[in-house]
Amino acid sequence: MTSSTIGIIGLGYVGLPLSLQFARTGSVELGFDIDPVKTTALMESRSYILHIPVEAVREQREAGRFAATTDFSRASECEALIICVPTPLARHRDPDLTYVLNTGKAIAPHLRPEQLVVLESTTCPGTTDTELREVLETGSGLEAGADFHLAFSPEREDPGNPQSDVAHIPKIVGGFTPECQKHALAVYGPASRPSFRWKAVAWPRP
Ligand SMILES: NC(=O)c1ccc[n+]([C@@H]2O[C@H](COP(=O)([O-])OP(=O)(O)OC[C@H]3O[C@@H](n4cnc5c(N)ncnc54)[C@H](O)[C@@H]3O)[C@@H](O)[C@H]2O)c1
Numbered sequence: 001m002t003s004s005t006i007g008i009i010g011l012g013y014v015g016l017p018l019s020l021q022f023a024r025t026g027s028v029e030l031g032f033d034i035d036p037v038k039t040t041a042l043m044e045s046r047s048y049i050l051h052i053p054v055e056a057v058r059e060q061r062e063a064g065r066f067a068a069t070t071d072f073s074r075a076s077e078c079e080a081l082i083i084c085v086p087t088p089l090a091r092h093r094d095p096d097l098t099y100v101l102n103t104g105k106a107i108a109p110h111l112r113p114e115q116l117v118v119l120e121s122t123t124c125p126g127t128t129d130t131e132l133r134e135v136l137e138t139g140s141g142l143e144a145g146a147d148f149h150l151a152f153s154p155e156r157e158d159p160g161n162p163q164s165d166v167a168h169i170p171k172i173v174g175g176f177t178p179e180c181q182k183h184a185l186a187v188y189g190p191a192s193r194p195s196f197r198w199k200a201v202a203w204p205r206p
Helices: 015-024 036-043 054-062 072-077 098-110 128-140 178-191
Strands: 005-009 028-032 066-069 078-083 116-119 149-152 171-175 198-201
Touching: 005 015, 005 072, 015 028, 015 054, 015 066, 015 178, 028 036, 028 072, 036 054, 036 066, 054 066, 072 078, 072 098, 078 098, 078 178, 098 128, 116 128, 116 178, 128 149, 149 178, 171 178
Parallel strands: 005 028, 005 078, 028 066, 078 116, 116 149, 171 198
Antiparallel strands: 149 171
16 A cells, blocks of 8 residues: 555445545545454455445455555555544434544554544534544644644435435535645545535634
């Protein structure tokens, strides 16, 4: 894997199509999941998601643009890390951040300067620049916005819509600092079709 590798964490309904879209548009893609059944299936060019054909996985595997792993130390190989893990509703119908924060703890020791971390999981405003930022900074000793880039970009799946295509759904990207936003837009840009519309959201630091 090269320095332009994009890492997607959580290879489910959001993460797997996004991974394949990055791979199709020329990035080298490294997918991470805690479930070895999923990473093994993908490494063997199998799909476990009904609307993702085996050929879509096989094509990218054979092109050498897609691999999957449970080894989070490989996060250091990636230019960008995009988090697509579950956020089920908790007891009071607020998002349960356990998976997001566990992911933050797993990647933090492997973060390096200049990397970009993006949260795509559905959550409350503030999760990225408070809870997630804290675990990333504590575990890495690095500072968001100064040493590494941090952004939020809500996932864009449209379940049940057969015309839906991740490359064509407008994407909103908000950076922790203007520089973080610039990096996030640069990473997502090549994975989008020309008709794709950007909405860059200013997100000044408090
Ligand atoms: N699927 C949709 O259509 C949809 C729609 C709207 C919002 N979302 C949101 O997108 C996010 C992802 O949803 P999804 O449908 O892809 O979930 P999913 O359950 O299909 O996939 C999540 C994947 O993350 C993996 N995972 C869990 N904890 C992990 C960890 N610590 N490290 C690495 N991998 C881990 C799981 O094994 C699973 O493969 C959620 O916040 C969800 O609310 C999804």
